[in-house]
Amino acid sequence: MKTTRNTTAKTAVTEILSKSKTALSHSEIYKLTADLCNRVTIYRILDRLVNDDIVHKIVDLDGTVKYAKCHHSHPVTIHNHAHFSCENCHEITCLESVKPSYIIPHNYKVTDINFTLSGLCPNCLNSNI
Amino acid sequence: MKTTRNTTAKTAVTEILSKSKTALSHSEIYKLTADLCNRVTIYRILDRLVNDDIVHKIVDLDGTVKYAKCHHSHPVTIHNHAHFSCENCHEITCLESVKPSYIIPHNYKVTDINFTLSGLCPNCLNSNI
DNA sequence: ATAAGTATCGCAACTATGTTGCAATAATAT
DNA sequence: ATATTATTGCAACATAGTTGCGATACTTAT
Numbered sequence: 393m394k395t396t397r398n399t400t401a402k403t404a405v406t407e408i409l410s411k412s413k414t415a416l417s418h419s420e421i422y423k424l425t426a427d428l429c430n431r432v433t434i435y436r437i438l439d440r441l442v443n444d445d446i447v448h449k450i451v452d453l454d455g456t457v458k459y460a461k462c463h464h465s466h467p468v469t470i471h472n473h474a475h476f477s478c479e480n481c482h483e484i485t486c487l488e489s490v491k492p493s494y495i496i497p498h499n500y501k502v503t504d505i506n507f508t509l510s511g512l513c514p515n516c517l518n519s520n521i
Numbered sequence: 522m523k524t525t526r527n528t529t530a531k532t533a534v535t536e537i538l539s540k541s542k543t544a545l546s547h548s549e550i551y552k553l554t555a556d557l558c559n560r561v562t563i564y565r566i567l568d569r570l571v572n573d574d575i576v577h578k579i580v581d582l583d584g585t586v587k588y589a590k591c592h593h594s595h596p597v598t599i600h601n602h603a604h605f606s607c608e609n610c611h612e613i614t615c616l617e618s619v620k621p622s623y624i625i626p627h628n629y630k631v632t633d634i635n636f637t638l639s640g641l642c643p644n645c646l647n648s649n650i
Numbered sequence: 651a652t653a654a655g656t657a658t659c660g661c662a663a664c665t666a667t668g669t670t671g672c673a674a675t676a677a678t679a680t
Numbered sequence: 681a682t683a684t685t686a687t688t689g690c691a692a693c694a695t696a697g698t699t700g701c702g703a704t705a706c707t708t709a710t
Contacts, residue, residue, distance in 0.1 A: 397705090401658090432699095452580070492636065497605075506636070526678070
C-alpha cells in the first residue's frame with residue numbers, strides 16, 4: 393500500500409492553496425513557489441492532493457484547469473458545490489453555499505460533479521466593464 | 522458587419538456533429554473530416570459555430586474540450602442542461618432533460634452555465650467494469 | 651545508528667492542444 | 681463578371697500535460 397509523504401514542496405503547495413481566495417492554475421502555483429522545485433513536481437503534487445481529497449480540480453468554460461483547497465469540515469468525495477468563473481478577470485471562486493439540485497438519471501452512476509457558473513464576479517460587475 | 526459564409530468544411534463539421542450522439546473533441550472531428558481541410562480550419566469553424574450558437578462547447582472534468590450540436594427547438598443563449606462524462610469510455614452525452622435548479626448569488630451576473638455529471642454511463646455500467 | 655525499501659524529485663524529451671500572422675483562395679452581393 | 685471580404689492553408693509558435701529513469705530523501709526495521 394502506498395503511503396503518502398510530506399515534503400517541502402508538497403507543504404508549500406498546500407500552503408499556497410490554503411491562503412488563496414481563488415482557485416489557481418498549475419502555472420500560477422509554479423510561479424508562486426519561485427523555483428522551489430521542478431515544474432513536473434508541481435503536477436505530481438497536485439495529482440496526489442486531488443487523490444487524497446485535500447484539493448479539488450476545477451475546469452472553467454475555456455478548459456482551463458485550476459485547483460482549490462477544500463474547506464469542508466470533514467472530507468467528502470463529491471464536491472457538489474458551485475464554482476464561479478469570471479469572464480473578465482478569469483478568477484475562479486468557490487461558492488460553497490450554492491449547491492445544485494437535480495434529478496439523477498437512474499441508469500447513470502454519478503461519482504463526481506462539476507457545476508460552474510460563468511459571467512461577471514462582484515468586483516468586475518462594480519467596475520462596470 | 523461580419524457576415525458568416527457557408528463553406529464545404531463548415532458544412533462537413535456541422536454534419537458530423539449533427540450525426541454524432543456524443544460530443545466530439547477537435548481531434549476527433551479532424552479525423553472524421555479525413556484531410557478535407559487543415560487542422561487550424563477546424564478550430565476556426567468550431568469557434569464560429571459556437572459564436573453562432575449552433576454548437577456548444579463542453580469541458581469535462583479532465584479539462585478535455587468537446588463540442589456538441591444543440592437540439593433546441595429555438596436558439597437559446599444559455600445551455601443550462603447537464604452533460605454526462607463517462608470515466609470509462611470518456612464519452613460525453615447531453616442530458617437535455619436534466620436541468621439543475623440553484624439559487625443565483627445576487628452579486629454575481631451569470632451568463633453561462635456548465636453542469637457536468639461524471640461517473641459511469643449506462644453502457645459501461647452494464648458491462649460491469 | 652545503519653541499512654533497506656520506497657515515495658518523491660529533477661531532468662530531458664515528448665505529445666497534445668490551441669493560437670497567430672500573412673498570403674492565397676473562394677463565397678457572396680452588386 | 682467583378683469587387684469585396686470571409687475563409688483557408690501554411691508555418692511557426694506557445695502552453696499544457698506526460699513519461700521514463702536515475703538520483704535523492706524520507707521511513708521503517710534491525
